[in-house]
Amino acid sequence: MGKKRATLPAGRQVVMSGIRPTGFLHLGNYFGAVRNYVRMQEEFECYFMVADLHSLTTHPDTKELKQNVHRVLSENIACGLDPDRVALYCQSHIHETTELYLYLNMLAYKGELEKTTTFKEKVRQQPDNVNAGLLTYPVLQTADIILHRAKYVPVGKDQEQHLEMARNFVNRFNHRYGEVFPEPQAFNFGEELIKVPSLDGAGKMSKSENQYATLYLSDDDELIRKKVMKAKTDSGPEKTNSPRPDYIQNIFLLMRLVSNSAIITKFETDYNNCSIRYGDMKKQLAEDMVQFITPIREKAEAIRNDEKYLREVMEKGAEKARKSAKATMELVRKALGLNYF
Numbered sequence: 001m002g003k004k005r006a007t008l009p010a011g012r013q014v015v016m017s018g019i020r021p022t023g024f025l026h027l028g029n030y031f032g033a034v035r036n037y038v039r040m041q042e043e044f045e046c047y048f049m050v051a052d053l054h055s056l057t058t059h060p061d062t063k064e065l066k067q068n069v070h071r072v073l074s075e076n077i078a079c080g081l082d083p084d085r086v087a088l089y090c091q092s093h094i095h096e097t098t099e100l101y102l103y104l105n106m107l108a109y110k111g112e113l114e115k116t117t118t119f120k121e122k123v124r125q126q127p128d129n130v131n132a133g134l135l136t137y138p139v140l141q142t143a144d145i146i147l148h149r150a151k152y153v154p155v156g157k158d159q160e161q162h163l164e165m166a167r168n169f170v171n172r173f174n175h176r177y178g179e180v181f182p183e184p185q186a187f188n189f190g191e192e193l194i195k196v197p198s199l200d201g202a203g204k205m206s207k208s209e210n211q212y213a214t215l216y217l218s219d220d221d222e223l224i225r226k227k228v229m230k231a232k233t234d235s236g237p238e239k240t241n242s243p244r245p246d247y248i249q250n251i252f253l254l255m256r257l258v259s260n261s262a263i264i265t266k267f268e269t270d271y272n273n274c275s276i277r278y279g280d281m282k283k284q285l286a287e288d289m290v291q292f293i294t295p296i297r298e299k300a301e302a303i304r305n306d307e308k309y310l311r312e313v314m315e316k317g318a319e320k321a322r323k324s325a326k327a328t329m330e331l332v333r334k335a336l337g338l339n340y341f
């Protein structure tokens, strides 16, 4: 590992993002978020955290929390995140987050929170546990981001609305109390935000739903092959250059993430001239997925077994995050007029 830096260099653009510890990380998390984290650590001041408080809105049972937090940390590091370069920390270790969350709650309205897509989805999924934390989920997420006065937030497409809400809360705060925060933007290197589709042609890859249609960074080679081979296809196009049905387009999309361009061109040509054999295409995709996932899985397993190291990572990350949080909260309290001495 490189030389340790005691503090993050000043003056760089700030980046912040988070992942909930609610299950195994999958290809969607990787290509929507973590791949960008790894690239951004080179040139930005980065804060990446495990959103354990957010996970309580849907997973009140905390028996597996520690194990899941360790898993997310290990998988992030195995993907190339360097804890000496970025602040890699746990959300609950930074108490300033909850203070800022409280202030922001006074600027967030029930009507807009109830209209949030993720809230409506969760209400459908867990009608017996529609808690206030669920309703104010985007407020807590905004607190995470602006606690470091971050400008760029690397996330997948599903987080677009949360970022739009964050900008609204920021603008309200700045308008009412004075300019403290920059407007945060969702970020993906040079492209549109990404949505990695599930293998069954319906929806996206997810930590807790449709597990057989999601490829996890912890899946072993056989499981990867089995899942890919089960992906939905049909008997193939009958006319040259026909449009691709969504579930076929998804297979091409997944191929574009992990396969080389000669392979992609071959299958695109085969599709366009109606000679495509989906069995061969899926076999190729499965092998390319195995090549991609195996080194990450093996590295993550080794890191996960080193609890002492993970503890050090969390402590070091929290220290860096607290420093930035403290500076922001001084500005916030002052702007709010909460300084009476």
Ligand code: TYM
Binding pocket: 016, 017, 018, 019, 020, 021, 027, 028, 029, 030, 031, 032, 033, 051, 054, 140, 141, 142, 144, 145, 153, 154, 155, 156, 157, 158, 159, 194, 195, 196, 197, 204, 205, 206
């Ligand atoms: P979470 O844990 O659901 O997902 C973590 C990251 O993975 C991205 N992602 C995907 N990207 C592309 N395709 C998919 N199928 C896919 N599935 C997930 C998500 O967009 C996300 O970037 N609310 C956040 C956690 C959070 C956060 C934050 C994010 C808490 N505080 C502050 C950014 C900034 C969430 O639930 O992510």
